[in-house]
Structure formats: C-alpha cells, structure tokens
Amino acid sequence: MQARSTVTVExxxxxxxxxxxxxxxxxxxxxxxxxxxxxxxxxxxxYFPNKQSLLLSALEKxxxxxxxxxxxxxxxxxxxxxxxxxESVVEAFVxxxxxxxxxxxxxxxxxxxxxxRALVNKAAKRTHAAxxxxxxxxxxxxFDDLPFTSLMLFSAMGGATRAVLEAGSPPKMxxxxxKQLVLxxxxxxxxxxxxxxxxxxxxxxxxx
Amino acid sequence: MQARSTVTVExxxxxxxxxxxxxxxxxxxxxxxxxxxxxxxxxxxxYFPNKQSLLLSALEKxxxxxxxxxxxxxxxxxxxxxxxxxESVVEAFVxxxxxxxxxxxxxxxxxxxxxxRALVNKAAKRTHAAxxxxxxxxxxxxFDDLPFTSLMLFSAMGGATRAVLEAGSPPKMxxxxxKQLVLxxxxxxxxxxxxxxxxxxxxxxxxx
Amino acid sequence: MQARSTVTVExxxxxxxxxxxxxxxxxxxxxxxxxxxxxxxxxxxxYFPNKQSLLLSALEKxxxxxxxxxxxxxxxxxxxxxxxxxESVVEAFVxxxxxxxxxxxxxxxxxxxxxxRALVNKAAKRTHAAxxxxxxxxxxxxFDDLPFTSLMLFSAMGGATRAVLEAGSPPKMxxxxxKQLVLxxxxxxxxxxxxxxxxxxxxxxxxx
Amino acid sequence: MQARSTVTVExxxxxxxxxxxxxxxxxxxxxxxxxxxxxxxxxxxxYFPNKQSLLLSALEKxxxxxxxxxxxxxxxxxxxxxxxxxESVVEAFVxxxxxxxxxxxxxxxxxxxxxxRALVNKAAKRTHAAxxxxxxxxxxxxFDDLPFTSLMLFSAMGGATRAVLEAGSPPKMxxxxxKQLVLxxxxxxxxxxxxxxxxxxxxxxxxx
DNA sequence: CATGAATGAGGTTTCATTCAT
DNA sequence: TATGAATGAAACCTCATTCAT
Numbered sequence: 001m002q003a004r005s006t007v008t009v010e011x012x013x014x015x016x017x018x019x020x021x022x023x024x025x026x027x028x029x030x031x032x033x034x035x036x037x038x039x040x041x042x043x044x045x046x047y048f049p050n051k052q053s054l055l056l057s058a059l060e061k062x063x064x065x066x067x068x069x070x071x072x073x074x075x076x077x078x079x080x081x082x083x084x085x086x087e088s089v090v091e092a093f094v095x096x097x098x099x100x101x102x103x104x105x106x107x108x109x110x111x112x113x114x115x116x117r118a119l120v121n122k123a124a125k126r127t128h129a130a131x132x133x134x135x136x137x138x139x140x141x142x143f144d145d146l147p148f149t150s151l152m153l154f155s156a157m158g159g160a161t162r163a164v165l166e167a168g169s170p171p172k173m174x175x176x177x178x179k180q181l182v183l184x185x186x187x188x189x190x191x192x193x194x195x196x197x198x199x200x201x202x203x204x205x206x207x208x
Numbered sequence: 209m210q211a212r213s214t215v216t217v218e219x220x221x222x223x224x225x226x227x228x229x230x231x232x233x234x235x236x237x238x239x240x241x242x243x244x245x246x247x248x249x250x251x252x253x254x255y256f257p258n259k260q261s262l263l264l265s266a267l268e269k270x271x272x273x274x275x276x277x278x279x280x281x282x283x284x285x286x287x288x289x290x291x292x293x294x295e296s297v298v299e300a301f302v303x304x305x306x307x308x309x310x311x312x313x314x315x316x317x318x319x320x321x322x323x324x325r326a327l328v329n330k331a332a333k334r335t336h337a338a339x340x341x342x343x344x345x346x347x348x349x350x351f352d353d354l355p356f357t358s359l360m361l362f363s364a365m366g367g368a369t370r371a372v373l374e375a376g377s378p379p380k381m382x383x384x385x386x387k388q389l390v391l392x393x394x395x396x397x398x399x400x401x402x403x404x405x406x407x408x409x410x411x412x413x414x415x416x
Numbered sequence: 417m418q419a420r421s422t423v424t425v426e427x428x429x430x431x432x433x434x435x436x437x438x439x440x441x442x443x444x445x446x447x448x449x450x451x452x453x454x455x456x457x458x459x460x461x462x463y464f465p466n467k468q469s470l471l472l473s474a475l476e477k478x479x480x481x482x483x484x485x486x487x488x489x490x491x492x493x494x495x496x497x498x499x500x501x502x503e504s505v506v507e508a509f510v511x512x513x514x515x516x517x518x519x520x521x522x523x524x525x526x527x528x529x530x531x532x533r534a535l536v537n538k539a540a541k542r543t544h545a546a547x548x549x550x551x552x553x554x555x556x557x558x559f560d561d562l563p564f565t566s567l568m569l570f571s572a573m574g575g576a577t578r579a580v581l582e583a584g585s586p587p588k589m590x591x592x593x594x595k596q597l598v599l600x601x602x603x604x605x606x607x608x609x610x611x612x613x614x615x616x617x618x619x620x621x622x623x624x
Numbered sequence: 625m626q627a628r629s630t631v632t633v634e635x636x637x638x639x640x641x642x643x644x645x646x647x648x649x650x651x652x653x654x655x656x657x658x659x660x661x662x663x664x665x666x667x668x669x670x671y672f673p674n675k676q677s678l679l680l681s682a683l684e685k686x687x688x689x690x691x692x693x694x695x696x697x698x699x700x701x702x703x704x705x706x707x708x709x710x711e712s713v714v715e716a717f718v719x720x721x722x723x724x725x726x727x728x729x730x731x732x733x734x735x736x737x738x739x740x741r742a743l744v745n746k747a748a749k750r751t752h753a754a755x756x757x758x759x760x761x762x763x764x765x766x767f768d769d770l771p772f773t774s775l776m777l778f779s780a781m782g783g784a785t786r787a788v789l790e791a792g793s794p795p796k797m798x799x800x801x802x803k804q805l806v807l808x809x810x811x812x813x814x815x816x817x818x819x820x821x822x823x824x825x826x827x828x829x830x831x832x
Numbered sequence: 833c834a835t836g837a838a839t840g841a842g843g844t845t846t847c848a849t850t851c852a853t
Numbered sequence: 854t855a856t857g858a859a860t861g862a863a864a865c866c867t868c869a870t871t872c873a874t
Contacts, residue, residue, distance in 0.1 A: 024320070025320060026320070029867085029869080030868075030869060030870080031836095031868075031869090034836095039834080039835090040834060040835045040836055041835085041836070041869090041870080042833090042836065042871085042872085043835075045869090045871085046833070046834080050869075050870080051868095051869065109320040112233055112234065113232065120374075121374070124371075145384070148381070148384060148388070151371060151372070151375070152368050152371075152388050152389075152392060154371075155367040155368045155372075156364035156365075156368045157367070158367045158371070159363040159364050159365070159366045159367015159368065159370065160359075160363045160364045160367065162367065163332075163359055163363030163366075164359075164363075166325055167329065167359070173356070176353075176356060180357075180360050180400075183396060183399040183400060184364060184392070184395075184396045184399075186395075186399060187392075187394075187398060187399040188391060188392045189395075190395060191391040191392075191394060191395040192388075192391060212853095212859090213858070216858080216859085237843060237844080238843080238845080239842095239843075247859075247860090248859065248861055249844085249845080249860090250846080250847080250859065250861065253844090253846080254857095257845095258844080258845075259844070259845090440736070440737070441736060442736070445846085445847060445848080446849080447847075447848090447857095450857095455855080455856090456855060456857055457848090457849080457856085457857070458849095458850085458851085458854090458855060458856050458857065459854080459855055459856075461848090461849070461850085462854070462855080466848075467847095467848060467849090525736040528649055528650065528733040529648065529650075533790055536790075537790065537791065540787075561800075564797070564800060565804075567791070568784050568787075568804050568808060570787075571783045571784045571786065572780035572781075572784045572808060573780075574783045574787070575779040575780050575781070575782045575783015575784065576775075576776050576779045576780045576783065578779065578783065579776075579782070580775075580779075582741055582745065583745065589772070592769075592772060596772070596773075596776050596816075599812060599816060600776060600780060600808070600811075600812045600815075602811075602815060603808075603810075603813075603814060604807060604808045604811045604812070606811060607807040607808075607810060607811040608804075608807060628837065628838090628874095629837070632838085653863085653864060653865080654866080655863095655864080663838075663839090664838065664839045664840055665839090665840075665865090665866080666837095666839055666840065666867080667837075667838055667839075669865090669867080674865080675864090675865070675866090835872105835873100836872100836873105836874100837872095837873095837874105838870105838871085838873100839869100839870085839871080839872105840867105840868100840869105840870105841867105841868100842867090842868100843865105843866085844864100844865085844866085844867100845863105845864085845865080845866105846863090846864075847860105847862100847863100847864105848860100848861105848862100849860085849861105850858105850859085850860080851857100851858095851859090851860105852857105852858095852859100853855105853856085853857100
C-alpha cells in the first residue's frame with residue numbers, strides 16, 4: 001500500500017507537468033491533473049491538501065533536482081583549475097536546464113507567490129554555497145565576497161539561459177550559449193579575482 | 209470629451225499597478241482595478257476589451273519605458289571608450305529597474321503567455337539593437353556577433369538584477385550590484401573582443 | 417427640424433433591420449443600431465424610450481406594410497370569381513413575404529413577448545377582415561364562419577411560406593409554392609363552401 | 625452514481641420548461657433554471673456546456689416527441705382510405721401540439737438561431753418522410769411530389785395550429801380547428817391528386 | 833481508500849440607460 | 854438637440870473543494 005501511494009503520487013507529479021505544458025499555468029485545474037494522472041480528484045486531494053501545495057511540491061522537486069546536479073558538479077571540481085571549474089559548472093547547468101527546458105519554464109511561470117520564491121531562493125542558496133566552497137579551493141585565487149559572487153554568477157547564467165530558451169533556442173544558439181557562458185563567467189571571475197589581487201599585491205603579478 | 213478619456217485610461221493604468229502590488233497577479237480582478245481607479249467596471253471595459261489586454265498594455269508601457277531609457281543611454285555613448293559605455297548602460301539599466309522595482313517584478317509575474325513574452329522580446333530586441341550599434345562604435349575593438357553578444361549581456365544583467373531584487377535587495381546589495389555588473393559586462397566584452405583579436409592577429413598585439 | 421427628425425428616425429429603423437440581419441436578434445444592441453444609423457445612442461433614446469419600443473415599432477411598421485398589401489389586394493378583388501380572388505391574394509401575400517423575406521424572419525424572431533404578439537395579431541385581424549369582406553362578395557358562394565375561415569387561410573399560407581423560407585427556399589421551391597398555395601386555398605375554400613351548400617341544398621347542384 | 629445523474633438531468637430539463645413558462649425565453653437564466661431544479665449552477669454546467677446547449681437539448685426532446693407521435697400515427701394508417709389517414713394524422717398532430725401547447729410555444733420562441741432551426745427541420749423531415757410513405761399507400765391515388773406535398777401539409781397545419789394557439793385558443797376554436805384542418809388537408813390532397821389524374825387520364829374518370 | 837457528483841463563491845463580461853457637456 | 858463616456862445590475866461560466874457512497 002506504501003508502494004501504491006508512491007506510484008499514485010508520482011503519477012500526479014508527472015500529470016502536473018503534462019498539464020502545465022499542455023494548457024498553461026492559468027488553465028491548470030485540479031480535475032484536469034487528476035484526469036491526466038488517471039485518478040479522481042478526490043484521490044488527488046488525499047495526497048495534497050490543496051492546489052497550491054501540489055504546484056509547490058512539483059516546483060520543489062524540480063528545483064531540487066537542478067540544484068543537486070550543480071552541487072555534484074561543484075563537489076567534483078574542488079581543487080581544480082578555475083577554468084576547469086567554470087567549464088564543468090556551465091556544462092552541468094546548461095544541461096540541466098536544457099534537458100527539460102519546457103518544464104523549467106512552465107514551472108517557473110507558477111512561481112509568483114512569496115512561498116514559491118522562498119523555495120527557489122532556498123535551492124539557489126544551496127547552489128551558491130556549493131559554488132562558493134568550490135571556488136574557495138581554486139589555486140592562486142582569492143575572492144572578496146564569495147556568496148555574492150556566486151549569486152551574480154548563477155543569476156547571470158540563469159538569465160542568459162532563460163533568454164535563449166525564450167527566444168526559441170535554435171540549436172545553433174544553444175551551442176553558442178555554452179561557449180559564451182564560459183567566457184562570461186571566466187571574464188567575471190577573472191575581473192573579480194584580479195581586482196582583488198590588484199588591491200592586495202598591486203602591479204606585481206602580470207595577468208595570467 | 210477627449211480629456212476625460214485620457215484621464216480615465218491613465219487612472220486605470222495606475223490602478224492596475226496598484227492592485228498588482230497590493231494583492232498580486234493572481235488575485236487581480238477587473239472589478240478591483242476599476243474600484244481602485246475610481247471608475248466602474250463598465251468603463252474599464254470601454255477601454256480594454258478584456259482583462260488580458262489590460263495587463264498586456266500595462267506590461268507594454270513598462271517595458272517600453274525601460275527600453276527607451278536604455279536606448280537613450282546607448283545613443284549618448286556612441287564613440288566613447290568601452291569602459292564608459294559599460295558604466296553608462298549599467299547605470300541606466302539598474303536605475304530603470306530599481307526605480308520601480310516592485311512594478312517590474314509584479315508585471316513580469318503576469319508575463320507568462322506567448323503574447324506577453326513576444327512583447328518583452330520585442331522590447332528586448334530594441335535594446336539589443338541599440339547596444340549593438342553603440343558597441344560597433346567602440347574604438348579599437350571589434351566583435352564577431354554583436355546581436356548575440358548584446359543578448360548575452362542584457363539577459364545576464366537582467367538575471368542578476370532580478371535575482372538581487374527577489375532576494376529582498378538590501379541597499380548594500382544594490383550598491384554592490386552596480387559595481388559587479390560593470391565587472392561582469394566588462395569582463396565579458398573584453399573576453400569576446402580579445403578572442404576576436406586573437407583569432408585575427410594571433411599574438412601580434414600585446415593586450416593593452 | 418421636423419424633417420430632420422423624420423430622416424433620423426427613418427435611419428434608425430433601417431439600421432435596426434440591418435443589424436438584425438447582420439448579427440441576429442440576441443446580439444442586437446442599441447449602441448450597434450445607433451452606430452449603423454450614424455447617430456449616437458443618446459439620439460436614439462430621444463426618439464425611442466427604450467429598446468423594446470424600438471423593436472416593437474420596427475415590427476409594427478413591417479406587419480402594417482404586409483397587411484396593407486394584402487388589404488389592397490382584397491379590396492381590388494371584391495366581386496370577382498373565387499378562383500381569381502385566391503390567385504390574387506396568394507400572389508400578393510407571397511410577393512410581400514418574399515420581397516424581403518430575410519427581414520420578415522429577422523423581425524419575427526423578436527416577436528416573442530405578449531405585446532409583440534398583440535401587434536401581430538392586430539395586423540392579422542385586419543387582413544382577416546379584409547379577406548372576409550372580399551369573400552363575402554364571391555358569387556354563388558356562402559361561408560359559415562368567415563372570420564375563422566380567413567384565419568385558417570392566412571395562417572396556413574403563413575406557415576407554408578415560412579417553412580419554405582426556412583428550408584432555404586431554392587427558387588424552384590418558391591415557384592412551386594405559389595401554385596400549391598393556390599391549390600391549398602382553393603381546396604379549402606371549396607370544401608368549406610361545398611360543405612355549406614351540401615347542408616343547405618343537399619345534392620341538387622352538381623359541383624361546378 | 626448513474627442514477628443520481630439521471631435524476632438531476634431530468635430535473636434540469638423539467639426546470640427549464642418551468643422557467644420558460646414562468647418568465648419567458650429572454651428572462652430565462654441558468655441560475656434560475658438551476659434554482660428551480662433544486663441544484664446549483666455548477667451542477668447544471670456539469671451536464672450542459674452552456675446555456676444554448678441546454679435550450680437546444682430541451683427543444684430537441686420536445687420536437688422529437690412530437691415527431692414521434694406523428695410518425696406512429698402515419699405508420700398505423702398505411703393502406704387506409706385517404707380520408708381516414710387525414711383524420712388520424714390531424715388528430716395526432718393537434719393532440720400533440722395542444723397537450724402541452726404552452727411548452728410548444730415557449731420552446732419555439734427560443735428557436736431563432738441556425739442550430740435550432742436545423743433541429744426543427746430535421747424533425748420536420750422525419751414527419752414529412754413518414755407522411756409521404758403513408759400517402760404512397762393510399763388506394764386509387766397518386767401524387768406528383770410527395771415530399772413537397774408533405775411539407776406543404778405540415779407547415780400549413782403547423783401555421784394554423786400556431787395561429788389558433790397564439791390567438792388565445794378558446795376551447796370552441798380548438799374544436800373547430802380539428803374539423804377545419806381535416807377540410808384543409810383533405811381539400812389540398814384532393815386538389816393535388818385530382819390535378820395529377822387530370823393530367824394523366826384527362827376527362828376519363830369522373831370525380832369520385 | 834477511492835470516487836465523482838455536487839457545491840457556490842467569485843470572476844469576467846455585456847449592455848440598456850443616463851446625464852454632463 | 855446631440856453626444857458618448859460612464860454606470861452598474863445582472864448574466865454567464867469556472868473550478869477548488871467536499872462528502873456521501
């Protein structure tokens with residue numbers, strides 16, 4: 001019976017995504033989700049106290065997955081050269097977003113309330129932390145404000161990725177995106193780090 | 209006569225924003241907007257055929273304003289040094305977004321449908337074009353793909369700004385934001401431009 | 417100024433018909449009628465106290481016209497042979513209905529209330545009376561209950577004509593209609609009259 | 625379960641008629657119907673997608689019933705003398721119309737749109753077909769164009785009946801109606817059939 | 833536990849009518 | 854007189870949620 005519940009809940013999650021993609025957030029109804037999941041509305045309400053909690057849970061699942069992917073990528077690159085770090089993280093990030101980009105967009109469209117944003121922020125914090133502790137292990141480099149730097153980095157990456165997705169994302173563009181993101185992040189980190197070094201050991205070390 | 213209508217429409221626009229801020233996009237109702245505007249629902253429907261068109265118009269007004277601010281900033285900096293360009297544009301962009309950041313967030317929360325995105329994209333295109341033609345006048349610098357570069361730049365800036373806004377944006381953070389955005393953009397443009405020169409006259413020109 | 421009013425009212429009547437035909441009775445609005453008439457709603461309300469009275473007047477105009485046509489045809493055939501009477505009246509009736517059959521149908525669709533029906537009934541009474549006094553002059557023929565006979569005759573003709581109109585009325589059908597209506601009316605009147613004669617002078621007069 | 629729905633739907637149908645009779649077609653609202661049926665509006669909309677479909681279904685039910693009554697009457701009189709045929713059909717028709725004449729009128733007042741007319745036409749076609757095949761079995765009689773003849777017959781009957789109904793139908797009138805309808809139909813059919821015989825065996829057969 | 837019929841508050845939209853200009 | 858912006862009651866319809874079976 002535990003198993004049956006799991007299956008049902010999983011079906012409801014999947015149905016939520018399906019309906020979101022099919023008809024959009026504003027025309028998503030609990031009945032439609034239940035239908036798609038092959039259960040009755042009553043059943044749906046046995047597992048989720050109300051519509052909001054359903055969407056919230058679905059969103060949570062998704063952002064957690066993306067956050068985990070990035071966390072793993074960060075952990076794997078502790079101690080590497082900064083250029084390697086950047087490439088790995090960009091790759092992980094773009095892959096995670098692109099893999100089911102439609103879901104990403106559909107779910108974020110539901111994330112308008114305070115609770116939803118809190119959820120997203122919490123996951124964001126996790127990735128920032130992961131990235132910060134990775135960057136802290138970069139050889140020969142120091143950063144002033146790693147948490148904020150991570151925020152900048154991810155939100156910039158997120159913004160650019162989102163823009164490309166919303167532009168219709170022709171494959172060629174997606175390919176460019178990765179390269180450009182590497183440049184974007186690399187440029188930024190270099191600037192920030194260089195600034196730091198300049199301030200500290202002004203002029204003594206030629207760049208790169 | 210004419211004057212009366214103008215006043216009414218303006219009041220409705222203002223009320224739309226007010227309600228959006230007060231109760232959020234999903235609990236905005238045409239009745240509430242009309243009430244806040246001090247007119248009857250019927251009047252609202254004399255100027256907007258339906259709820260969507262009301263929100264769409266409000267969004268359009270807003271994005272057009274932001275786009276215009278950026279366009280002006282770009283036009284004013286044709287021929288300047290790239291660092292000046294970047295600083296000016298970042299300043300204009302952040303100012304425009306921050307000035308009424310709450311509105312920005314509230315309105316974008318309504319921008320989930322295809323039409324809304326088209327609207328935003330159209331405005332984005334305008335800013336990209338303005339930025340591209342500005343960058344084309346930067347002395348001693350060339351770029352491979354100015355349109356895409358502009359897209360990257362703006363969407364990255366937009367993402368970062370949005371993230372800071374959504375994080376609650378303590379004043380200190382906002383101050384950092386500008387500085388970091390300058391670094392972000394500067395770093396990126398340098399990378400892109402450098403890449404270009406490297407490919408063209410590899411090794412012959414030491415980095416300035 | 418009297419003239420201007422007449423012109424305006426006439427334009428409103430015409431517009432009413434136009435709108436009725438264009439969008440149907442249920443989507444006819446006073447504003448639309450005013451627009452079509454080239455005046456403002458306010459002006460419309462200067463001549464008609466409310467929407468119902470507008471439709472009522474339009475209906476009245478129409479049924480009066482049809483009634484008059486029939487009345488004239490009846491008066492012209494006083495003293496004629498019955499077959500001539502029938503042919504003339506059928507011709508007048510079908511012509512009047514067909515000439516602007518669309519208007520007929522559109523207007524009758526508005527005739528659902530008690531007042532409207534009263535209007536139509538009043539006009540019907542007039543035609544019945546005209547027909548009755550014509551039939552009273554038919555040579556060698558007597559009828560028991562002329563008013564009711566007239567009612568039967570006209571309503572039967574009306575029903576058949578309407579059915580043909582609503583069936584889409586291919587021209588061939590319309591042509592048949594006249595011939596068949598003559599037979600219908602002729603047959604009926606013969607039966608009624610014959611019945612009468614039979615009862616009175618049973619068997620003595622062979623049928624013409 | 626199943627039973628509950630059936631009961632509900634039936635209650636809604638009944639309520640539709642009730643409201644139609646009580647307040648008229650134009651003031652019939654879905655809320656009023658639901659109230660009268662003892663259910664909530666939501667329930668009504670679970671069975672009928674919109675107001676029009678509700679009225680359409682009610683109309684369909686009604687015309688189907690009338691059509692069936694006539695069909696049965698026709699089938700029962702195959703091979704009978706024509707006079708018997710006529711009497712039986714007239715009786716069935718008038719009974720069906722009079723039995724719930726108020727409903728008839730109320731429902732037909734809603735039949736203004738194209739779909740409604742199509743519905744009525746379809747039912748009419750059925751009765752025409754039934755009558756045509758009955759008439760084809762009349763001994764010693766032939767008709768040129770049975771379909772059209774049936775159309776004429778029914779629409780004439782319908783028109784006359786309707787007129788009597790709308791005139792307020794004092795009982796005396798209703799009694800007359802039957803007799804007169806028999807004469808009307810009889811006269812018409814004789815004319816049509818006679819015409820035919822004249823054309824075929826001109827002059828050889830004295831009229832029965 | 834599952835079902836799905838029933839609920840009804842609440843949202844969007846229409847349109848006859850008024851009245852200040 | 855003419856105008857047309859404003860009104861607001863009232864209609865249609867949706868959908869999150871409940872509860873008897």
